[in-house]
Amino acid sequence: MGIFKKLGWYFKQEWRRYLFGVVFLLLVALVNLIPPRVIGSLIDLMDGHQLTTSKLFFMLGLLVFAGVGQYVFRYGWRTAIWGGAAKLEKTLRSRLFWHFMKMDATFYQRHRTGDLMAHATNDLNAIQNVAGAGILTLFDSIITGSTTIIAMIMFVDWRLTLLAILPMPLLAIMARKLGMRLHREFSRSQAAFSRLNDKTQESISGIKVIKTFGQDKEDTEDFDKIVDKTIGINKRVNFIDSLFDPTTSLIMGITYIITIIYGGHLVMSSAITIGQLVSFVSYVSALVWPMFAIGRLFNVLERGNASYDRVASLLREKSAIIEAPDAIQTPAHGDIRFKVNKFSYPDDDHATLVNVHFTLPEGETLGIVGRVGAGKSTIFKLLLREFDNYDGEIDFGGHNIKEYTLDALLDSIGYVPQDNFLFSTTVADNIRFSSFDKQQEEVEEAARESAVHNDILDFTEGYGTLVGERGVSLSGGQKQRLAIARAVITTPELLILDDSLSAVDAKTEAEILHNLKQERQNKTTIIAAQRLSSVMHANQILVLADGHVIERGTHEELLKNDGWYAEMWAKQELQGEIETKIEGETLG
Structure with a gap:
């Protein structure tokens, strides 16, 4: 029952809804007492040759009333209880989604995508069942069981009732023991489902790589092993779950035996009538659901308890990126001063950056190579x-970046990562993803700036073309240029290109850089690249090696230093000449 305590915050919030549902459950239980009583009375009237037409129609009227009442009252509790369960799922789903939105990179390094999806699907469904089927089963079994037992005592015989319910404590003991085992096994089942989800998501996302390297058979075998293991764990869950119904049926069988033997004795001794015995048997049949419900209740509660613990564990995790209470809410702009003495990734003792210092005045371009x-x-x-x-300080516009709200900081930055993620929507909506209020003219201007406009016009539906999941229908260069268009459409104060021109040819690269220089004359830009031609026109260039700045200066200054930059420039120039010569010979 601990899961009800854990969900106490929600039940307190929705107590009127659930009180409404419980009241209708009580009304259903009371109405359900009418048919057995009516049937028993009809049998006694027929046995005593006292059944008249008026009495028959009266009895039939009571049965019709009971049927209509059950329909109306069941609609009432279904609306209240199932509605409450749906609202809980919506609340938790929204809470979990926004939690995912707020978490930092470290969180996503610890948790795989498939596992997070399992929490947001299977686990939330199990928790919803607690607020729906769990509440229904708990109160319906208590109300139906208690009202039925009271009716058995009042309308039939207390001695027969006492003997008939003697086996019931056995059910409670059985349900408790099986429930504890079910909780343990279901926790393992949910974890296995997460692993299966991980594998499925990974294989589908990497299907091209799998096929390219001919790993279809090996990946399928690996998937089958995980499926077999998951099935084995679920078999144990289903085995324990399957023990509830047979055990309950056995206990009900004992109850029926007691009823037939002792009830028959009472009829023979004229302590009760044959009609009362028939009513009693009907009431015993009504007790079948409460007894089955106890087993089902523990099943639902243990599953929900295991899932709630998994979801709560996720929600308890805190992001290491915390906004200051009085953080600056205006967008950042101005000079950038980067002074990091040392930085290591979490759980990694190796220093990734050491003494990386630079100042980037507003409106200038910084190149970073290595x-x-x-x-x-x-x-x-x-x-x-x-x-x-990190040990150090990063300033943007004279303020430490930690002094800004995340929205104020990130709204000032346009970032094009190495891995260009595109959404399964149109080309136009991918470009204006950061600001859907942008007009078509602005979308096309951003596309021209990133030299992808002509490519888009050649697409089947132009800007209305669906790019497919993760941009699967586009080439690497087209995806890079669309990502650049998405970043520049908001005219950010700082544009970061993280090796974002690697998949385009030298001519297209030159066109994009020229466009950016023209359009961003008063804006700051940082370009990281493997191809040195991407940064040759930067106001300042940093050369990194093992997290250290080993060279810095302009293109001309670095060539004169005759260091790593000059060596790589010479190699790339030579490679370019060779490729040009080969291309010329091929065309000739």
Whole structure:
């Protein structure tokens, strides 16, 4: 019953709704007492040759009243109780979704997508059942059982009633023991479902890679193993669950045996009439549901309890990114001063950034280059406040970025990551995703700025073309340029391009950079790239290696230093000449 205590906050909030439902359950139980009583009376009247037409129609009228009453009152409790359960699910679903929206990057490193989806589907359904089927089963079994037993005592015989209900404590003991085992096994079942969900989501998302490397068979075998393991765990859950009904049926069988033997004795001794015995048997039949309900109740409660613990555990997690109580709400703008003495990712002792310092005046462009893993993307993550656990300070417009609200900071930044995520909607809606009030003219202007406008016009439906899940129908270069258009449409104070031109050719890259320079003359831009031509026109260039700044300066200054930058420039120039020569020979 601990789950009811855990959901006490909701039941206190919706007590009128549930009181309304319980009252209608009581009315249904009272109306249900009428038919057995009427049938018993009819049998006694017929046995005594006292049944008249008026009495028959009166009895039939009572049965009709009972039928109509059951319909009306059942509609009442269904509306109240099932409505309350649906509202709880909506409340928890919204709460969990917004919790996901607020959590930091570390949270998503600890929890896989499939596991989070399992919490938001299977677990919430199990909790909803507590507020629906759980409440119904609890109160309906208590009300129906108690009113039926009272009717058996009042209308038939207290001795027969006492003997008939003697086996019931056995049911409570059985339900408790099986319920405890069910709770443990269902927790394992939910965890197994999460693992299966993870595998399914991962395989579907990576289906192209799986097919490309010919891992279809191996991935299917791995999936089958997880399915078999999940089925094995669920079999144990179903085995325990299946013990409730047979045990309840056994106890009911004992009750019927007592009723027939002792009830027959009472009829033979004229202590009760044959009609009363028939009514008593009908009342015993009415007790079948309360007794079955006890087993079902423990099933629902234990499942809901396990799921609530899983969801509550997620909701208790706190983001490490916390807004100051008096945070600045106006959008950030101005010079950027980045001074990080040391930064390590959570649970990693290795320093990813060490003594990375730079100042970027408003309106200028900063280029950041270096090998893969040098720390370029980490700088952007700190600017975006994905992590706050660094030694140092980052200022934007004379204020520490931690002094801004997240909305004020992030609204000032347009970010194009390495992995360009596009939504399963139209091209136009992907571009204006950050601001759906943008007009078509503004969408097309952003597309021109990112050199993707002509490509879009060649699509089947132009700007109305559906791009498919994660942009599956687009090339890598088209996805990159759409992501750039999505970032520039809001004219952000700071535009960050994180190796966002790697999939476009040199000519298109030059066009995009030229457009950005023209349109963003008074705006700040940071470009990280593997291809040095992307940053050659930047006001300042940083060269990173193992989280350290090993060179800094303009393009010309770095070439004169004859360091890593100059070496890579020479290699890339040579590679470009070779590719141009090969292309010319191919065309010739």
